[in-house]
Amino acid sequence: MTRLRAILLPVLVALLAVPSTSAVLAAPTPKAPAVDDPAPNQTFERLPGFSSVVLSHVGQTMSLDVLPAANGFPLEPGLFVTIALDRMWAADREIATLSDGRINDTVAAQECGNVCPASLYDAFQAEWLALAIESTQRVVEIPGNVVLAAHGRLPVSTLLATAYAVTSSRPLRPPSLSLVLASPGRGLRGQPFFVIPPEGLRVNQGAAALGLQLRFGRGGVSLSAEDPAFNRELRATNSSALRTVLREVKKRYPGKQAIILIPDETVTVADLAQLMVAVRAEFPRIVLSAGQDLVLQ
Amino acid sequence: MLPVVRQRACAVTLLVLMATAVSCDRGRIVKSSLPDEEPPRRAAESFVHCVEAGTSDCVAPGENHAGWDALHLLLWLASGSPVGILEVLPEQLAAHGDPLRVQSAFVGEVQRYATALRGAECESTSSQAAGPLIEQAAIAAKSRLDRLGMARTGLTKVIADLRAEAHEHLDGGHLVRLDCRYDPYRVYVATADDDGRIAVVGMTTVLAPQFGGDSPSRRDVDVRLSSTPLGLGGASLPLVEGAVNEWLPFGVEEL
Numbered sequence: 001m002t003r004l005r006a007i008l009l010p011v012l013v014a015l016l017a018v019p020s021t022s023a024v025l026a027a028p029t030p031k032a033p034a035v036d037d038p039a040p041n042q043t044f045e046r047l048p049g050f051s052s053v054v055l056s057h058v059g060q061t062m063s064l065d066v067l068p069a070a071n072g073f074p075l076e077p078g079l080f081v082t083i084a085l086d087r088m089w090a091a092d093r094e095i096a097t098l099s100d101g102r103i104n105d106t107v108a109a110q111e112c113g114n115v116c117p118a119s120l121y122d123a124f125q126a127e128w129l130a131l132a133i134e135s136t137q138r139v140v141e142i143p144g145n146v147v148l149a150a151h152g153r154l155p156v157s158t159l160l161a162t163a164y165a166v167t168s169s170r171p172l173r174p175p176s177l178s179l180v181l182a183s184p185g186r187g188l189r190g191q192p193f194f195v196i197p198p199e200g201l202r203v204n205q206g207a208a209a210l211g212l213q214l215r216f217g218r219g220g221v222s223l224s225a226e227d228p229a230f231n232r233e234l235r236a237t238n239s240s241a242l243r244t245v246l247r248e249v250k251k252r253y254p255g256k257q258a259i260i261l262i263p264d265e266t267v268t269v270a271d272l273a274q275l276m277v278a279v280r281a282e283f284p285r286i287v288l289s290a291g292q293d294l295v296l297q
Numbered sequence: 298m299l300p301v302v303r304q305r306a307c308a309v310t311l312l313v314l315m316a317t318a319v320s321c322d323r324g325r326i327v328k329s330s331l332p333d334e335e336p337p338r339r340a341a342e343s344f345v346h347c348v349e350a351g352t353s354d355c356v357a358p359g360e361n362h363a364g365w366d367a368l369h370l371l372l373w374l375a376s377g378s379p380v381g382i383l384e385v386l387p388e389q390l391a392a393h394g395d396p397l398r399v400q401s402a403f404v405g406e407v408q409r410y411a412t413a414l415r416g417a418e419c420e421s422t423s424s425q426a427a428g429p430l431i432e433q434a435a436i437a438a439k440s441r442l443d444r445l446g447m448a449r450t451g452l453t454k455v456i457a458d459l460r461a462e463a464h465e466h467l468d469g470g471h472l473v474r475l476d477c478r479y480d481p482y483r484v485y486v487a488t489a490d491d492d493g494r495i496a497v498v499g500m501t502t503v504l505a506p507q508f509g510g511d512s513p514s515r516r517d518v519d520v521r522l523s524s525t526p527l528g529l530g531g532a533s534l535p536l537v538e539g540a541v542n543e544w545l546p547f548g549v550e551e552l
Contacts, residue, residue: 047382047383047386047387047447047452048383048446048447049383050380050383052446053379053383053445053446053447055446056444056445056446057444057445060444077380077383077384078380079378079380080379080380091378091379091380092379092441092444092445122515122518125515125518125519125522126512126513126518128522129513129518129521129522130378130503131378131381132521132522132527132529133502133503133521133527134373134377134378134381135381136406136409136526136527136528137369137373137402137406137501138373138377138381138385138389139385139388140381140384140385143378143380167544171522171523171529172529173543174543174544194544194545195544196544196545197542197544197545201541201542201545203541203549203552207549207550207552208550209549209550209552210552211552255550255551256551256552257547257551258545258547258551258552285545285547285551285552287545
């Protein structure tokens with residue numbers, strides 16, 4: 001103990017605080033040791049950053065080359081989920097097996113509006129429990145962020161099912177989500193996104209919501225809005241045309257920041273990442289949908 | 298007077314008969330009122346009964362809890378969340394160096410589960426020797442932190458020191474598992490052996506399967522997530538003002 005204390009003394013001196021727990025169950029407590037023990041050296045250096053840890057894990061489980069390549073934002077620390085084409089991990093714990101990027105379990109969980117498999121929901125709920133227990137033992141917050149590192153060829157439907165499983169199962173409130181990207185020369189970056197509530201979304205018309213929705217697949221994209229005043233469907237078959245369409249819509253609705261992306265079965269994670277980058281320039285609040293209803297009432 | 302005398306005479310006769318019966322049955326093992334389990338399990342059950350009873354001295358102040366704390370840190374490094382380790386490891390190691398804080402953490406854990414344990418109907422089901430568990434945890438922690446690219450920062454030395462410290466104080470001790478009918482479902486109680494005297498030095502409600510714990514059932518997870526000790530049941534964080542809902546925490550006018 002003395003040896004360890006000596007090694008950690010610099011850290012201890014910086015962080016030592018008065019214990020907050022009142023020892024109600026205990027009789028007189030032992031005398032605290034003197035903190036002037038000799039500290040001949042300090043072997044404990046700075047811990048690596050969160051991105052480095054994700055990088056190590058992704059590098060070992062599926063290679064960095066397979067991540068979608070695009071620019072994004074710094075990764076916020078949180079629970080990281082890695083989805084290869086054959087397996088899935090919550091942090092570094094394997095929680096599911098996949099077949100060519102598809103989840104084998106066909107039983108849906110009611111808790112996530114039947115848009116995620118029950119086995120995945122259970123696995124993430126157990127993960128949140130472990131994190132909740134850890135938060136009490138180690139005085140650390142339950143992570144409010146989830147970063148998803150997915151193989152570029154993974155079907156987006158699998159990414160969505162995973163996002164719903166991890167989001168629906170978190171106690172208190174859904175976490176913030178981010179898709180991990182390999183950014184050339186900048187390491188790992190993230191594209192933040194939201195998911196529409198599992199049961200769909202109803203918004204009062206008085207809220208003046210536009211409800212912009214972009215359906216996309218290998219055949220192109222089509223843009224529509226739930227607000228009857230929008231009254232049209234815009235199409236684009238390449239990214240340049242899409243940017244033009246989005247700019248026009250933004251001109252008409254400058255206050256709108258959100259867009260709902262509804263991918264079809266042909267879309268991969270790499271396709272989604274490219275679309276996110278293209279869309280974010282005009283609509284930074286990116287919301288993914290598994291096709292649930294959006295109703296303005 | 299006569300009835301009293303008669304009663305005394307009967308009582309003496311009865312005692313003589315009982316003594317005779319015992320002396321004739323010397324080879325028989327008389328069942329003790331204490332549980333039959335081995336001493337660590339008995340100590341663990343006594344400890345839980347003490348917590349259930351709400352008495353004030355379940356955590357003995359004179360015990361050295363550092364050995365368990367060292368093992369618990371190793372188990373955390375081997376199976377805890379990487380983001381948690383990144384965020385609070387320095388603070389946790391600093392706390393480990395202070396016996397007062399180590400004991401307070403143990404007391405806090407006991408307090409957290411005291412009410413739940415009262416009706417949980419826990420019973421010891423097995424125990425494992427602490428020595429091999431310490432080795433297993435140290436090896437797993439080292440290997441895991443290597444894999445995650447965290448070991449190169451000097452943590453290898455920290456793991457080695459925690460391992461040595463855990464062995465010093467906990468060798469000869471045990472980790473006793475208690476299965477409970479209700480929340481928290483599993484309790485693991487650490488005991489130390491001090492020259493034949495068994496003392497309880499730590500407690501946790503979770504142990505990774507790789508160290509002899511098990512994965513909780515769906516029902517257990519559901520119940521625990523809404524249980525009082527974790528403080529999450531019914532709690533809800535305030536929504537951002539004007540937000541669509543908790544899934545879309547931005548202004549509805551942006552939609």
